[in-house]
Amino acid sequence: MTEQHTNIYNFGFIDEDSKREVRRQLLKAVALPGHQVPFASRDLPIGRGWGTGGLQITMAIIAASDTLKVIDQGDDESVNAVNLRRLLTRTTGVSTTVDTQAATIIQTRHRIPEEQMREDQILVLQVPMVDPLRWVEPNLERATVMHGEADYGRMWVYMYESVIKAGDIRIATQYPVIVAGRYMMDTTPIPRWDVLRLHNADHLSLFGAGREKRVYAVPPYTTVEPLEFEDFRFKTEYAEGQRCHRCGATNTFLTGHFVKSPGTDEPGHWVTSCSDASYCDKQMVAQGWTEAQE
Amino acid sequence: MNTAFRAPTAYEEFCTTAYRLLLECLSRPGTIVQLPSVEFLAVPTDLIAGSTTNPFCLAACMSLVDQESSMVLAAAGGWVAEHHPAAAWVHLRTNARRSAASDSAFACLWDVASLALLPSLSHGSLTFPERSATAFCAVDVLSESGTWELSGPGIQTTTALGISNVTSEQMGYIQASRSSFPLGVDVFLVDATGKCVGLPRSTRIVRSRTS
Numbered sequence: 001m002t003e004q005h006t007n008i009y010n011f012g013f014i015d016e017d018s019k020r021e022v023r024r025q026l027l028k029a030v031a032l033p034g035h036q037v038p039f040a041s042r043d044l045p046i047g048r049g050w051g052t053g054g055l056q057i058t059m060a061i062i063a064a065s066d067t068l069k070v071i072d073q074g075d076d077e078s079v080n081a082v083n084l085r086r087l088l089t090r091t092t093g094v095s096t097t098v099d100t101q102a103a104t105i106i107q108t109r110h111r112i113p114e115e116q117m118r119e120d121q122i123l124v125l126q127v128p129m130v131d132p133l134r135w136v137e138p139n140l141e142r143a144t145v146m147h148g149e150a151d152y153g154r155m156w157v158y159m160y161e162s163v164i165k166a167g168d169i170r171i172a173t174q175y176p177v178i179v180a181g182r183y184m185m186d187t188t189p190i191p192r193w194d195v196l197r198l199h200n201a202d203h204l205s206l207f208g209a210g211r212e213k214r215v216y217a218v219p220p221y222t223t224v225e226p227l228e229f230e231d232f233r234f235k236t237e238y239a240e241g242q243r244c245h246r247c248g249a250t251n252t253f254l255t256g257h258f259v260k261s262p263g264t265d266e267p268g269h270w271v272t273s274c275s276d277a278s279y280c281d282k283q284m285v286a287q288g289w290t291e292a293q294e
Numbered sequence: 295m296n297t298a299f300r301a302p303t304a305y306e307e308f309c310t311t312a313y314r315l316l317l318e319c320l321s322r323p324g325t326i327v328q329l330p331s332v333e334f335l336a337v338p339t340d341l342i343a344g345s346t347t348n349p350f351c352l353a354a355c356m357s358l359v360d361q362e363s364s365m366v367l368a369a370a371g372g373w374v375a376e377h378h379p380a381a382a383w384v385h386l387r388t389n390a391r392r393s394a395a396s397d398s399a400f401a402c403l404w405d406v407a408s409l410a411l412l413p414s415l416s417h418g419s420l421t422f423p424e425r426s427a428t429a430f431c432a433v434d435v436l437s438e439s440g441t442w443e444l445s446g447p448g449i450q451t452t453t454a455l456g457i458s459n460v461t462s463e464q465m466g467y468i469q470a471s472r473s474s475f476p477l478g479v480d481v482f483l484v485d486a487t488g489k490c491v492g493l494p495r496s497t498r499i500v501r502s503r504t505s
Contacts, residue, residue: 007300016306017360023313024358024399028424030320031480031494033447037424061317063310064302093297119322148420180447180496182476200450204321219321219496222447 012059013091018042022060022215026206029217034179035147036130041213051084051109052210054126058088058107061122061206068096069103073255074111074275081109098278110173112194114252114279117203119220125188127209130216132176132186152184155227163232175234178225179218192226193236193253199224245271247283252276304334309357316354316482320492324444324453326436329354329488335387341380345369345404348432351484352384355402355430359390366395368411369404403431406460409467415479423476426495434459436485443502448494454502455491457483462501469499 012019018040025039044052051072062068068088072081076098084107085096097103100113109126117123133143136154146152155176162170173189177198187195188207198205198218205218218224226234243250255275260268274280302310308330315327329350337349359365365388367374367381374381376392384402385392395401395414403409409431418426440456442465457465471479478495493499 006296006298009299011299011302011306013299016309017362020309020358020360021362023317024363025424026317027320027358027428027480028426030317030448031478031496032423032476033496035423035476061310061314063307063314090297091299093299144421148423204317217321219448221322221450 009091011064011092012062013044013087014042014056014059018056019060022056022208025215026057026060026217029206029215030204030219032183033219033222034177034183034185034216036185036214036216038213039215041210044210046083046087048211049128051080051107051126053208053212053215054107054109054124054210055084055087055208056210057124057206057208057215058105059091061124062088062092062094062105064092064094066092066094066104067102068094069098069100069106069113070096070108071106071111071113071276071278072109074113074253074279075277077277099282100278110189110191111253111275112190112197114274114276115282117201119202121203123203123205125190125205125207127186127188127207127212127214129174130186130207130209130212130214132174132184147183150182152178155184159227159229163229169228169232169234176227178223178227180222181225184227185216185218185224191237191253192234193238195224195226195234196236242272244274244280244283246273247280247287249274249280249283252279308332308334308353312354312357315490316358316492319482319490320448320480320494322448323446323492323494323497324438324449324455326438326489326491329484329490332488338383341383342367342369342374342378342404347404348484348486350486350488350490351430351432351482352402354482354484354490355400356384356388356390358428359388359400361389361391363399364391364393364397365400365402366393366398367402367404368395368408371405371407371410373411398427401427401429403429406431406433406457406464409460409464412467412471412479412481415471417471417474417477417479420477423478426477426479428480428482430482430484433457433483433485435487436483436489436491441502443500444493444497445500446494446497449497455499465499468493471495472497472499 070085072078100115228234254272332353415427435458437456472495481493
């Protein structure tokens with residue numbers, strides 16, 4: 001990079017007016033837990049749908065003193081996380097970390113870190129689809145009116161029908177919840193495993209959807225109740241006897257990998273490991289593991 | 295890693311620092327935060343004749359506005375006219391639109407007597423509750439113990455709030471501004487030393503039973 005190009009961007013990439021736009025709408029989102037607040041989503045050098053909502057929130061709130069962690073599917077090293085982290089550090093100079101405990105802002109797609117977050121940390125979630133009513137009311141204007149009237153009957157019917165037809169609630173991720181007893185909210189693509197970890201959390205969660213131009217929030221110590229029936233309770237993905245094949249953790253959200261040794265006739269097999277890679281590494285280090293061993 | 299940004303100006307840095315504190319105290323109602331120094335703004339103490347200006351309160355409100363939003367000022371229980379020198383002073387520095395109180399996104403209240411004006415601010419609509427005003431009000435002294443008990447999102451159980459110079463009647467205007475959630479006005483109170491507390495419309499305020 002040549003000398004004259006070292007200061008071409010505003011701190012945090014987007015300009016100050018754009019930051020203020022996001023900031024104002026986030027204050028409304030915090031005051032109205034679970035309510036989707038429209039905002040003027042800016043063009044970024046990253047395509048809409050690749051985390052631009054979360055990115056704009058981080059850009060609007062980040063200060064030089066922050067320590068940033070960016071994860072995608074729980075992993076600090078996946079392509080989306082690496083690219084977003086690079087854009088943010090190039091334009092802010094903040095220090096980054098993979099350690100959940102060391103971060104002040106954690107931007108994430110698909111996961112809430114396994115380690116308990118503290119009061120002084122902010123979780124920024126990248127949201128693909130904002131409206132939980134989309135399955136029952138694809139028209140945004142009508143869905144907005146339904147939210148205004150807390151008219152959620154059709155969603156309950158949808159949940160009931162999915163139990164009747166499929167024998168189970170057919171929602172894997174984006175599980176609908178009621179926030180602070182008022183607004184129905186989509187929980188982004190976080191797994192059901194993480195849904196209850198939003199309930200009465202110590203930290204503030206901010207949600208941003210760049211493509212759909214909406215932000216929303218769950219303040220700390222706010223009730224987040226998944227939709228469920230008395231005789232058909234909300235369930236996480238937890239399976240009896242589940243275990244991470246690396247660190248041996250039995251109480252984490254796992255992802256599957258197909259493993260096959262190259263150059264052999266071995267047919268290969270599936271293994272499961274913690275989706276939160278930095279948590280998994282921490283457990284391994286505690287067990288005396290060093291990176292060179294793997 | 296190569297970086298490619300220019301250092302923020304004093305005002306930009308103030309806006310970011312102030313915002314994180316405002317976000318913190320709106321997310322955790324009753325938590326008192328200390329706003330940063332605003333000396334660089336050189337707020338004249340006599341912006342509005344007969345009323346003392348709280349520079350922390352005015353600067354916090356100004357940090358959120360620009361040409362995309364509107365701001366209205368009030369002192370001694372009345373709205374400040376659009377062409378008042380104080381309104382011009384704020385406009386020159388923020389470019390915020392000067393509009394009627396009922397259309398304004400932000401209101402800066404110089405004193406607790408002006409809380410009586412809260413009902414005339416926008417409370418939003420059921421479909422768009424976010425199209426409502428945010429009010430900043432200057433108070434004398436804030437403390438984490440006292441007359442008022444807060445509960446709601448952001449508060450584990452309940453928390454106490456003391457405001458040295460607010461009467462029950464004046465507090466009644468804030469309480470009324472959240473009587474029809476999700477409609478309402480979000481309020482920040484800022485004391486003379488720059489201590490700030492956030493009262494989003496989701497916060498219920500009652501007189502504490504012990505006081």
